Amino acid sequence: MERGRVSARQRVVLSLVGLTAVSVGLYAVGALQNHSQEFGYMVWNLFLAWIPLVLSVWLLYSLRTRLWSAWQPIGITLLWLIFLPNSFYMISDFIHIQEVVRHDLLYDVVMFTSFIFTAALVGFISLYLVHVELLKRLGMRFSSVLIALIIFLCSFAVYLGRDLRWNSWDVLFNPAGILFDVSDRVIHPLGHPAAITTTLSFFVLLGGLYVVGWQIGEATRPKAR
Numbered sequence: 026m027e028r029g030r031v032s033a034r035q036r037v038v039l040s041l042v043g044l045t046a047v048s049v050g051l052y053a054v055g056a057l058q059n060h061s062q063e064f065g066y067m068v069w070n071l072f073l074a075w076i077p078l079v080l081s082v083w084l085l086y087s088l089r090t091r092l093w094s095a096w097q098p099i100g101i102t103l104l105w106l107i108f109l110p111n112s113f114y115m116i117s118d119f120i121h122i123q124e125v126v127r128h129d130l131l132y133d134v135v136m137f138t139s140f141i142f143t144a145a146l147v148g149f150i151s152l153y154l155v156h157v158e159l160l161k162r163l164g165m166r167f168s169s170v171l172i173a174l175i176i177f178l179c180s181f182a183v184y185l186g187r188d189l190r191w192n193s194w195d196v197l198f199n200p201a202g203i204l205f206d207v208s209d210r211v212i213h214p215l216g217h218p219a220a221i222t223t224t225l226s227f228f229v230l231l232g233g234l235y236v237v238g239w240q241i242g243e244a245t246r247p248k249a250r
Contacts, residue, residue, distance in 0.1 A: 055127075063127075074111050114187070116141055117186075
């Protein structure tokens with residue numbers, strides 16, 4: 026690679042940073058128009074959505090010199106699994122769009138879509154990077170099963186976050202509380218229909234989008250000669 030030349034991965038990251046800046050800019054303009062900061066949490070949620078991508082890049086660098094079974098890659102992977110649902114959780118933020126009377130509803134739709142699209146895109150790219158590493162070690166069948174399981178867990182985590190108000194930090198600071206709620210829904214699934222519908226609907230949506238993204242990634246990824 027020529028010195029000073031921007032790589033393909035760097036261009037992707039720069040594009041995502043630019044899209045993030047667009048989202049924050051849309052929020053800032055909306056806040057000025059409405060003289061309020063009601064949707065300020067969207068900026069924080071988008072920050073959380075970026076964490077899995079940072080962790081997946083760190084994991085890739087770690088795997089260059091270490092086995093995945095080493096303590097550092099395992100620790101990074103666990104943190105990545107904990108924070109990955111944040112990228113897809115933002116899809117559920119659409120429910121807030123009409124909670125308050127605003128200057129321009131259509132503008133808010135554009136702003137929300139910008140935030141949510143950026144967060145989901147960051148999450149899918151992070152998932153793709155990990156998938157490629159799994160593919161090298163486990164083959165297509167087992168890596169695909171693991172990715173499907175991860176998407177399912179992310180979908181269930183969206184339910185935990187939206188309906189039960191748990192967040193990623195609680196996995197570290199209140200694991201007993203999360204374990205109690207999760208075990209109750211595993212033991213008595215029919216008693217919690219929202220857990221089933223939310224998890225399955227997000228699993229179908231995220232799974233379908235990821236399959237399309239994977240095919241696009243494979244079609245455009247340079248093949249080794």
